[in-house]
Amino acid sequence: MTVERWRLVLGRYSSGQLGDPAAGSDQARMEAALDYLYGREYGGRGVRGSSGAGGETAELMPGGSGASAPALVEWLSEVRELFPRETAEIVERHALDRYGLTELITDPETLERLEPDEDLLKTLLALKGHLGEETLVVARRIIRQVVEELRRRLEHKVRVALSGRLNQHRHSPMKVAANFDPVGTIRRNLKHYDPGGQRLVLAEVLFFERNARRLPWDIIVCVDQSGSMAGSVIHSAVMAGILAGLPAFRVRLVVFDTSLVDLSEHVDDPVDVLMRVQLGGGTDIGKALRYCAQLVENPQRTVLVLVTDFCEGGPLPALVRAVRGLAEARVRLLGLAALDGSANPLYDKQIAGRLADEGMEIAALTPAQLASWLVEVTR
Structure with a gap:
């Protein structure tokens, strides 16, 4: 593990042994962004807080007290700029689930900046009763975006499963990739094999017929x-x-x-x-x-x-x-x-x-x- 990663793991207590990064460097910004959130662990144990994102002094208390919406917007921008997408999403999830920074979703400007995914959807559903009218408009748009993406992923699989089983004794003129008959296609085209080029020329591609189902x-x-x-x-x-x-x-x-x-x-x-x-x-x-x-x-x-x-x-x-x-x-x-x-x-x-x-x-x-x-x- 590199020195830079050790600094991120150890947080504020790395300075004595590993030194301080250059002021304004990406390393310094990454450490400040993580400390803004995870420094709340020390606050819960009676340890005095330290500087958060943007040079502010954050109230490092459980539940996210003292964190204003503008500060959260700035912090969130830092996280998404400095860290890979998957890492940023984990940090956002910790902010909501572990530290109770519900300002991330109760402030419309902040909510607009969050990555729409199923975890955010779960949080919005749990807290939607506490959202103001303006925030609810943003929340509904995010919910629709996540739901439509989930529906798009699932609908094809569900329709294929419910449309009936393949009839492996009959072929269909309908060219649907899921119904492709590889063995039948090879057999049908063996007469078109090119010995010189050692390749099979597909003059005809076969697809199974799918039995229609009636499920009343x-x-x-x-x-x-x-x-x-x-x-x-x-x-x-x-x-x-x-x-x-x-x-x-x-x-x-x-x-x-x-x-x-x-x-x-x-x-x-x-x-x-x-x-x-x-x-x-x-x-x-x-x-x-x-x-x-x-x-x-x-x-x-x-x-x-x-x-x-x-x-x-x-x-x-x-x-x-x-x-x-x-x-x-x-x-x-x-x-x-x-x-x-x-x-x-x-x-x-x-x-x-x-x-x-x-x-x-x-x-x-x-x-x-x-x-x-x-x-x-x-x-």
């Missing part, structure tokens, strides 16, 4: 909006919007904590859904499932996807009875401990196991995996 199923997506489920709430809203855009489905969307809200009329606009979500609070899964049971019109053509960490705050016997009743009615039940990009959840395994005994399949899936599961269960 109702999909009920029931989402736990407690704070720990923020990532799954985001992906559930986007996934429900994608499914709602497919004519073969009728999608209902319900979010809950100890109360519940039916957002089915907004399902085609994930941004509108997310702006209505209230992260946090307790959890009453049984109450939510009893409501969802009232939405079932054709049990044998209904899939209920429950997205939750299974940390039930209501009476467990009531939850078990609700699941048992839906299973006995032959509703297909899927309990997802996570529906996001990583599908690596923390959840109550004991309660999840109890519901599995009553007929609910339990999993943690990405949206694309959920689409594949829907294909399997709705054959």
Whole structure:
């Protein structure tokens, strides 16, 4: 590790052994930018603060007290100029999550400078109740930008999974890359092999036909909006919007904590859904499932996807009875401990196991995996 990196690791206590960088150099600016944030660690231990970004004396107290919005704008500009993008995003995330510098998102000018990503989206959803009218306009624009990018990434995968399986006995004139038949193409063009050039000339490229699917199923997506489920709430809203855009489905969307809200009329606009979500609070899964049971019109053509960490705050016997009743009615039940990009959840395994005994399949899936599961269960 170089001396410069050691200085960044050790912070203000590197001066005695490693000397001071030249005033105004990038190294000095990097150290000041990091100290502006991470010096709060020393403040929490009763250590006197030091100079922050721009030469100001920062109040190095937990929770970000003493940091004005203009100072944060200047600090953020320094971070994004001096550090690689991935490093800058980590520092921004620490500022929000570890040190409570909510001025980063409650000040419109500062919020405009943040890199839109899923972590920022989670923070905006958690704190949107504290945002002023001007900041909410900026926040909504950022939320839409992140959601549209997430939808763009997921929609193709989901549509391919739901459009049907490849028919490997028939070919189609439709040239879709995902349906490419490499073996059939080679066989069809063997007569065009050029021995001299040792190459295969492709006079005809083959693509499999994809079986059309008719899935006249109702999909009920029931989402736990407690704070720990923020990532799954985001992906559930986007996934429900994608499914709602497919004519073969009728999608209902319900979010809950100890109360519940039916957002089915907004399902085609994930941004509108997310702006209505209230992260946090307790959890009453049984109450939510009893409501969802009232939405079932054709049990044998209904899939209920429950997205939750299974940390039930209501009476467990009531939850078990609700699941048992839906299973006995032959509703297909899927309990997802996570529906996001990583599908690596923390959840109550004991309660999840109890519901599995009553007929609910339990999993943690990405949206694309959920689409594949829907294909399997709705054959």
